[in-house]
Amino acid sequence: MSVRLFRRAAVPIVVAVLAAAAVVAVPTAQAAPAVRYTNPLANNRADPHIFKHTDGYYYFTATAPEYDRIVLRRATTLQGLASAAETVIWRKHASGEMGAHIWAPEIHFINGKWYVYFAAGRADDVWRIRMYVLESSSANPLTGSWTERGRITTPWDTFSLDASTFVANGVRYLVWAQQEPGISTNSNVYIARMGATPWTITGAVTRLVVPTLAWETRGYKVAEGPAVIQRNGRLFLTYSASATDANYCLGLLTAPASADPLDPAAWTKSPNPVFASNTATGQYGPGHNSFTVSEDGQSDILVYHDRNYRDISGDPLDDPNRRTRVQKLYWNADGTPNFGIPVPDGVTPVRLKAHGTESFVRHYDFQARVEADVRLLADSQFRIVPGLSGAAAVSLESTNYPGYYLRHRDHQLWVERDDGTATFRADATFTRHAGLADSAGISLESQNLPGYYVRNDNPRLVLRTASDAPGRAAATFTLE
Structure with missing residues (x-):
């Protein structure tokens, strides 16, 4: 029980936010x-x-x-x-x-x-x-x-x-x-x-x-x-x-x-x-x-x-x-x-593992990447929420930067703060499909650039078409 002995003799409580847990390598083998x-x-x-x-x-x-x-x-x-x-x-x-x-x-x-x-x-x-x-x-x-x-x-x-x-x-x-x-x-x-x-x-x-x-x-x-x-x-x-x-x-x-x-x-x-x-x-x-x-x-x-x-x-x-x-x-x-x-x-987050790999979507310096050695778990956790530019679609919100979303800019993917503009919200909204290479996974198609999908370009995350087998694999992710 969250309790202290003898409140009558309590010392003053110093309210402080503790530092995050020690940095450790995040799992890939036990997903x-x-x-x-x-x-x-x-x-x-x-x-x-x-x-x-x-x-x-x-x-x-x-x-x-x-x-x-x-x-x-x-x-x-x-x-x-x-x-x-x-x-x-x-x-x-x-x-x-x-x-x-x-x-x-x-x-x-x-x-x-x-x-x-x-x-x-x-x-x-x-x-x-x-x-x-x-x-x-x-x-x-x-x-x-x-x-x-x-x-x-x-x-x-x-x-x-x-x-x-x-x-x-x-x-x-x-x-x-x-x-x-x-x-x-x-x-x-x-x-x-x-x-x-x-x-x-x-x-x-x-x-x-x-x-x-x-x-x-x-x-x-x-x-x-x-x-x-x-x-x-x-x-x-x-x-x-x-x-x-x-x-x-x-x-x-x-x-x-x-x-x-x-x-x-x-x-x-x-x-x-x-x-x-x-x-x-x-x-x-x-x-x-x-x-x-x-x-x-x-x-x-x-x-x-x-x-x-x-x-x-x-x-x-x-x-x-x-x-x-x-x-x-x-x-x-x-x-x-x-x-x-x-x-x-709210809704708890997930991780997105790139198809055929042991690597996860994460953000680093606000650029989205696909990496195996994610040193802070929360960098690779996203909430899948109703689309910022249409509830029938989805947006991906950063876990450790609430209010920051995965969005495309210059055909690359970034994690940036929602500035409230129609452009940002469209760039951060995706149509969710069953995985193009594995129906158990998911693929994310840009809402404002139809036919373009979020893809693993190792190590970058990019927005490209997915018309062939390698492209469909690169555009498929497993939720863990």
């Missing part, structure tokens, strides 16, 4: 078909967790800003969650434990039953935050009854929250955030094996993250909200760091899949945040993420919350406007995740 969603998926829902179950439904829960209940919705598509009916499956107690600050629920299906992990304070001591578990044996967790299984006991009776669980090499683990006595941080990240039940742990507890770096300690010294994804022979654990305003961001730990997750030496911390506020796209404080998969199972989806403004009046915990968002998670050629930047609100 998956394009998926597009519309953000935000849900307003006023923080700390989102989406679980895709074998029954064909996505299950979505998150923190409600009133901090008084646990909500759940389901749909057969991710976008369907936006309009799905929401059910309250549990409410806070009127007194005692679980009586305040109901935070960061996660829903998991373990050994044939549903479990919701969440954090809560006491009605008479709202900052006495601890971790709790609900259980349901119903096939549909929205309509079934829930049993309180009580508190997750850890070695210290201290501020603790954000429990999550995963299985590696046949062993189930719990990861969470907690304040450890003797360490002057608000919370660190820990891991332990789960015990005989999904609400107990057993054996040694390992400390994985202590926030010490500048981007982990802005406003507060925080590491919280752990989430695990396993791919390409490795375990990747994300966590959220710093204050819950625009400073909030994601860090990353990496370990070999064959390693013992309880061995702290097995994990490597990335030196920079992998996902952070972005002024250009108007997204601030992205964090407390989870992972799910696309409807076809071929793409990993990053689920997170943020705000669409930087400056907050008063305590960020009193601001209800964190929104649940989703976007495709890409993978680098070396098998590591590439989070890119939090994309603008």
Whole structure:
């Protein structure tokens, strides 16, 4: 949960937009078909967790800003969650434990039953935050009854929250955030094996993250909200760091899949945040993420919350406007995740791969090119939007330069700001066709120069006719 310990003793929050994640090479070898969603998926829902179950439904829960209940919705598509009916499956107690600050629920299906992990304070001591578990044996967790299984006991009776669980090499683990006595941080990240039940742990507890770096300690010294994804022979654990305003961001730990997750030496911390506020796209404080998969199972989806403004009046915990968002998670050629930047609100972007190559359309110095080694993912991401000069056609908007569009000028392609003129809007509008060389792809025909197509001229992107087989191939792109 995006929370700080003891607001009563809070230090001033310094609002700052964090630098973008470290530059890395963008993938070519592990591409998956394009998926597009519309953000935000849900307003006023923080700390989102989406679980895709074998029954064909996505299950979505998150923190409600009133901090008084646990909500759940389901749909057969991710976008369907936006309009799905929401059910309250549990409410806070009127007194005692679980009586305040109901935070960061996660829903998991373990050994044939549903479990919701969440954090809560006491009605008479709202900052006495601890971790709790609900259980349901119903096939549909929205309509079934829930049993309180009580508190997750850890070695210290201290501020603790954000429990999550995963299985590696046949062993189930719990990861969470907690304040450890003797360490002057608000919370660190820990891991332990789960015990005989999904609400107990057993054996040694390992400390994985202590926030010490500048981007982990802005406003507060925080590491919280752990989430695990396993791919390409490795375990990747994300966590959220710093204050819950625009400073909030994601860090990353990496370990070999064959390693013992309880061995702290097995994990490597990335030196920079992998996902952070972005002024250009108007997204601030992205964090407390989870992972799910696309409807076809071929793409990993990053689920997170943020705000669409930087400056907050008063305590960020009193601001209800964190929104649940989703976007495709890409993978680098070396098998590591590439989070890119939090994309603008609206339809999520795609990448255009040139037919028969492992190269993507990107912009560099505002000229459109086709290159394999795109050092910043967002340079190669475009939103396909209704045509600026006719809604029946399309235009391609830059992701990291919103308001800039792919347009032709002197038969070359550029990414330039829409100046509002009829000439620009016509130059930036294309008729979308099935791929001329592969109907699974697309081809883009100039609206104001019919018969001329966007083509790969390696490395430039140009506007030319496509009357022969090489031309049709050069004018075909795959969306990823």
